Amino acid sequence: MESGITLKIRLNYGRKGLLVEIPDGVQAEVIRKPAMPVLDDPLEAIQSALASPVGLRGEQAVLQLAAAGVEGGWATGCRSACIAICDITRPVPNGLFLRPMIEGLLANGIPKHEITILVATGLHRPNLGEELKELVGDAWVMENIRIKNHDARHDAGHVLVGKTPTRGTVVKLDRSFVEADLRIATGLVEPHFMAGYSGGRKVIAPGLAHAETITTFHSARFMADSAAVACNLRNNPLHEEQLEIVELIGGAMALNTVLDENRQLSFVNFGEIVASHEQAIDFVRNYCEVKVPRKYRTVVTTAAGFPLDKTYYQTIKGMVGATNVLEPGGDLIIASECSEGFGSEEFSDSQRRLVDLGPDLFLKQLFEKSHADIDEWQSQMQLKPMAVGDIHLYCPGLSEKQWEITGVKQIASVEQAIFESVQRQGESEIAVIPEGPYVEPSVE
Template identity: 60%
Template sequence: MTTIDLLYGKGTKRVTPPPQARPYVIKKRQMPILEDPVLAIRQALEAPLGAPPLETLARGRATACILICDITRPVPNGLFLRPLIETLMRAGLRPSNIKVLVATGLHRPNEGQELDELVGDPWVTQTVEVLNHFAERDEDHVDLGRTPVRGTVVRIDKRFVTADIKIATGLVEPHFMAGWSGGRKVIAPGIAHAETITTFHNSTFMAHPRAANCVLEGNPLHEEQLEIVKLLGGALALNTVIDEERRLAFVNFGEIVQSHLAAVDFVRNYAAVEVPRKFKTVVTSAAGYPLDKTYYQTVKGMVGPMDILEPGGDLIIASACSEGIGSRHFAEAQRRLVELGVDGFWQSIAKKSHAAIDEWQTQMQLKPMRIGQVQLFTDGLAKDDLALTGVEVVDDLDAAIARSIERQGSPDVAIVPEGPYVVPVTAA
């Protein structure tokens, strides 16, 4: 009997397709794991792409700001923050002039024990100041003007703007809007003002066919992010890639655009998986902890396998949702989806110049809903929140798979255990 473990919460959720099923499991090729991650990080800092070594760059500079992603990303901050900070200190920067800024975007702040977990190294919190970005605090931001083509007002956290050394850090993985996460995305939306975020997350951007997983060329979000980096005057980036067991597979450092593209070139060979055909039953996850803490983030898992879902097929997703639905803003957008339906919700946002906070995630949920039936397995949502999902809720994954096989008249089942960290694409 075939069993497959989906990433779910801090562990896995086992599925056992019925005997008549023909499972097609979609995983990354095995990544090469770095034997000495800390040594690899130090070597990256000494040999950057498109920039001098960090210690050389930092000599004679007074201040530095290092961006880290928020708790929704399993970034190995505990591996690289100390080497980064120690390099800056060797160059002469005082610890009091080095700030680590959590790039929350419009997400909630990470504080207390959660912040310690995020940073991953008590030495860091004992040595330098670690702060959260708050996108709705006007006084925390600097106006850098407008992007030249689309005219987005660019307001960025002044702690980063005014730093002599600006470093974005993050995880490079598929992203369902921006193509790939990391690099320029840690700056915008990471530390952008709400006005900036809600502009280039409006319905026009989100509906663009190139605003999709694994797509950079012609992607309007990516293009806008590059323009924001130019208005900022450039930055540095430390980019990481991890395997499905959260082990470091790749790290580089350097000029933010060049180093990010090099990381994308590496991870693309693993994360984008060619599949020979579409399926009427697709089973996936929301990538487990920390990504599946909320239903908001679960939408990424729904979008990930869209290319292999037959029209009218069933997309079954497992997500722990241990923190519930997500923000009150997202809950309100979901409430409107449930009340108005797919077409009605789209009509309500289609002409807005600025998105309401978090409604872009609901808009992205429309994409798989237009292809087939989305079904959710979770044990983390209260009854009221389940009603806001806008999808069918199932309480037994195995039974849901069996019903789908019978309803669809096909025994073939695509299974994506790692969720949105793997993007299956049909062969051209």
């Protein structure tokens, strides 16, 4: 590699970031969000949102809230409440809003012992110990409120609420959430590579769903749908299923947040789950959907840093997100810490089958099943960038055995990979996406 350096770019990587030096002679187009507003007083903004819920007008909202036991004020008449929070894979600022929300419930007569915080793990592992403390972010909440992890494999912990009208998915959801008088989902709204956007209804399903439900609407036919992509809700089968699941339980409330590139609170709202989610999306679209003039033969991206890049499983989101701006036959270079390694055993098994069978036969077998095997949908999503170009991963933490089942190329240095790609591709202009899947670039 030549020694001349003209630019340094910090990538989102682990907790501290990764400073990458762009080789001399290489021109980097840095793709990031426009500057986002930051709320000067986050606590005041949260309290204001809780005091002024959105979407409580209109016949549909009234029916949903009445079914949830909410009349007049959003907690009036309720005797119990369940607050769903995202698991450790999302940097949701729970420490900012949980206590004000809970204090509002207490003020409305719901006793502490009837309030449950439910970690919406989906099929991910539970969050325990110091990790749970970091996730909740408030010592008072930890000491005073019951906190549980959702367990998608525990049959008795779920309630059968029906089937989705359009596709007939059997819907089983966490009993603690379904049976609460007041149901509140909380989360972060950002691009999601399958469901369009995270937050809102996604916290409920797959977050609080039984394994049978999750593996149905994460099956190959859903994943292969051309509408099941980031930033798209129109005809998106996952989004449509999630909305129908919300209707099956009679609705819910939601608190949605949006963070800027530095993880500062940029937006918060509260209200009826569909209306509040739509409002949050209307806000974040202006920043996370970024137009670029063309595609590139070398694209550098990330898995968004901690906490998303804790595993290779989540790293695939960064690969998929950058595919829109990668020229066919190009090189996709991604940096991800993977401090926890690969992911679940089921995911490892899925990746092993992908590598052994090859993409075509692997995909053929997926379409022969009505239910996905757990976590194999992530392997299916990896096929998208693999079909466009070559994937090069910087991740010192994976073992040799884990590398064998990634299906991608191992690199020892992002800088060296850039240098070699530019030489191989014959193009000195590259694209760099420091925030990874939290930015969704597309060609104008």
